[in-house]
Amino acid sequence: MSETNPATTAEVAAPHRYTAAMAADIEARWQDHWDAEGTYSAPNPTGDLAGDPRIVGRPKKFIMDMFPYPSGAGLHVGHPLGYIATDVHARFQRMNGHNVLHTLGFDAFGLPAEQYAVQTGTHPRVSTEANIENMKVQLRRLGLGHDRRRSFATIDPEYYKWTQWIFLQIFNSWYDTEAGRARPIDELVARFASGERPVPGHTRAWGELTATERADVLGGFRLAYASDAPVNWCPGLGTVLANEEVTADGRSERGNFPVFKAKLRQWNMRITAYADRLLDDLDALDWPEAIKLQQRNWIGRSEGARVDFAVGDERITVFTTRPDTLFGATYMVLAPEHELVEKITPAAWPEGTHDVWTGGHATPVDAVSAYRAQAASKSDVERQAEAKDKTGVFTGAFAVNPANGERVPVFIADYVLMGYGTGAIMAVPAGDQRDFEFARAFELPITCIVEPTDGRGTDTADWESAFASYEAKIINSANDEISLDGLPVAEAKARVTDWLTARGIGEGTVNFRLRDWLFSRQRYWGEPFPIVYDEDGVAHPLPESMLPLELPEVEDYSPRTFDADDADTRPETPLSRNEDWVNVTLDLGDGPRKYRRETNTMPNWAGSCWYELRYLDPHNDRRLVDPEIERYWMGPREGQPHGGVDLYVGGAEHAVLHLLYARFWSKVLHDLGHISSVEPFHKLFNQGMIQAYVYRDSRGIAVPAAEVEERDGAYYHQGEKVSRLLGKMGKSLKNAVTPDEICAEYGADTLRLYEMAMGPLDVSRPWDTRAVVGQFRLLQRLWRNIVDEDSGALTVVDTEPDEATLRALHKAIDGVRQDLDGLRFNTAIAKITELNNHLTKAGGPLPRTVAEPLVLLIAALAPHIAEELWRRLGHEDSVVHQDFPVADPRYVVDESVTCVVQIKGKVKARLEVSPSISDEELEKAALSDEKVVAALDGAGIRKVIVRAPKLVNIVT
């Protein structure tokens, strides 16, 4: 693999052949030239990057990749797939008269960098910056046309100054549900102060509240707020995590450690305020349906009703999507952590309490605390694993079903989750499978309130499962005021909701699965919060003048991790070890006072939530981004009502993390008037993965893929037979192929072509190093069609091309243009190959009027060789800014078309005919063709179908 391929080394016989050595020379030369000339600089309408009036008046395209995380392992050939694709598309758009913004930064805060630093004993800043430098070298070798002036890393203080600034904007705002948008918190304070709006939770006026009380009230409104709600605590990582970072089976997405629920004071972002808008605005986005669907599922909007059940003097509010089944609610369930549990649990079991309800405990208090303790010690993994067996315990309390006045027992059970709805349900065992299972386990009554349509009877004693149907009719559901009997589900829902509303014991409501975003982490390597606490514990934002709040240089930056299974542990923030940094005296406008700094750091998503905006105006130290610049590149316009990046390419794994968070921040910044765009990314495209074969020996251990030999369809490593499976590419599987080695063997242009030719961009496919040579041959033939391999002289001539060549050329232009526009790079390359093969076969020197458009056709895909040939063809200007060729429609349609003559659908003959031939003429020509006559052999013709000019089908 690493041996030099003689195919690509210089040949004595042809000193000017396109070889790896020549490619390396050409590529290095033009990369230097582009950097020196600023070829890929995209001018802004104003500011320090303004300039080049030739370009600035053009329509714009903002074409972006999901920026990379600079890992220590470096790149393998899978990483740059998306970067090459956006680069080709960006170059194509540039050749179509657009001012194209295309650059790449680095997402460099976060766990892996920290872990790498701990392992290697280097400071994360040192190792991360070294990794970035290494990655920059690897990427530059690929000839990506990035505007380097706009690149940055999220760890640069000049960048995270603005990440912190945005945090403060979010902290200092609240969501005005009437206006449906965020507003500065000062406006809310003014309303409280004037009495226009009552202060929730207090009877005293705003002016009479203490600073702590005011802070608590405002904390209930701020879009960034600290709260004590249960969070996902991951002892194995030593940090808390967002819901989005916990897998379905209750483990950390990174590291795969168990996650426990723990009550900890943590920072949150009130993303739930935006649930509706995050859902609705998806419609106008040009995103893959699969990703939209995932976001919709994650937001999880469901319509239903809230219903109050009385329990003594208390009220339990439940959320249900099936208020129509209210009459069938025969018991209730609270989540174990529900705050009403203590209040309603009596001292003793009611008379005649069923043994299975008590869990064998002497009192309800014992039973409840035992069950709660057991639930808390269980990780979500265990809870999931035991999902089939319904567990729970009776609280000893009864509620009243408001529909039929019946006393129904109240249970706690872990199949009801505190984090969804109100953390309490009315249980309708006849209509819900979970409730049915619980009812059977605890011998609870099951009242049939929906008429079964599947043949079963209405006696639920015979049932083996719940009957959950939206098609059936309601029965057994009437009281003195209302009857749902005979109604279909939808109507019954509406009627019962009206009744509940009129009685003041419920209302129609919309519930979301989405929960607020847990925003603090117990790590060193992240943005510090620009927050300090006074001696009363009240949080104060730092003024903008104190930003950036830089990470302190510390000796010990390692996270405090714990036994992964120990739920009783609690996190410790690395920054808290640094007393000098934590305890400060600051003047926040009321004289110098003592404060303690917040010691949590932001999650690694923070930096990627808004980076597209900073590309626009990367050096602005007075504003996040200049409004005029933002409007030019990102503003709403025809077909893009919410504005946003024109094309955003990246992996599908960010469907609900980065993409949801970034949308949220974008909307807040828009609401507060900082940006004109409402959505960050108008068009999203998910590239597939480059897979690689993994070879394992008999013990299942991966062996180096490069050392495996194939014999008769089997695979061998050092004589031992090994198995082959398709998997990911990576160091641990010993199958990584680096772009560096492919560049060394063939050059960057070949690598770019191969990655684009492998298949459609959105499909995953296996890497095959052997096949790369095919694209190298294309470039060799292209080169040979224009340059003499022996003398190095240009071979193009000034004669006119023949008709067939003109048609081949213009058909290719037409097809390649459409394919590059539609991101179908694989078929674009096939069409260029086809044209080049035609020219090779035709032989003879190439007319200049063919050679030049040929070079322009491939310029976006293989920019170095195109730039070199363009220069050799005598042009001083870079090929980068040439116009993409336009097909002449006269030559796109063939002068003669091959018409297929079928007999009973089988092709029997081909005729060369004019594209404008009439049906009659074509039929006559077909029927008189000698092959057709022979094939018919006198058989009677029943019918002739003519589709001029392409087809005649004769039915006998």
Added chain:
RNA sequence: GCGGCGGUGGCGCAAUGGCGACGCAGCAGACUUAGGAUCUGUGGCCCCUGAUCGGGCUUGAGGGUUCGAAUCCCUUCCGCCGCACCA
């Protein structure tokens, strides 16, 4: 379990109702001291033939619509990706 996407030569794939694109591998030849370079040709399977010519079958499987289906419809199998005690 629910939802989404997809099955085409040895391999990656092209073709959205009408000719199996393009590339790799393979085979044959040319140039060569040599070939893993380069160039030319070939290009799935079966039948017929001494060889041509010719004929038939092929897009996971089965059925349907149509003059004609990889493409549209129904049934079914397999693979990948989401979601999953969400009330």
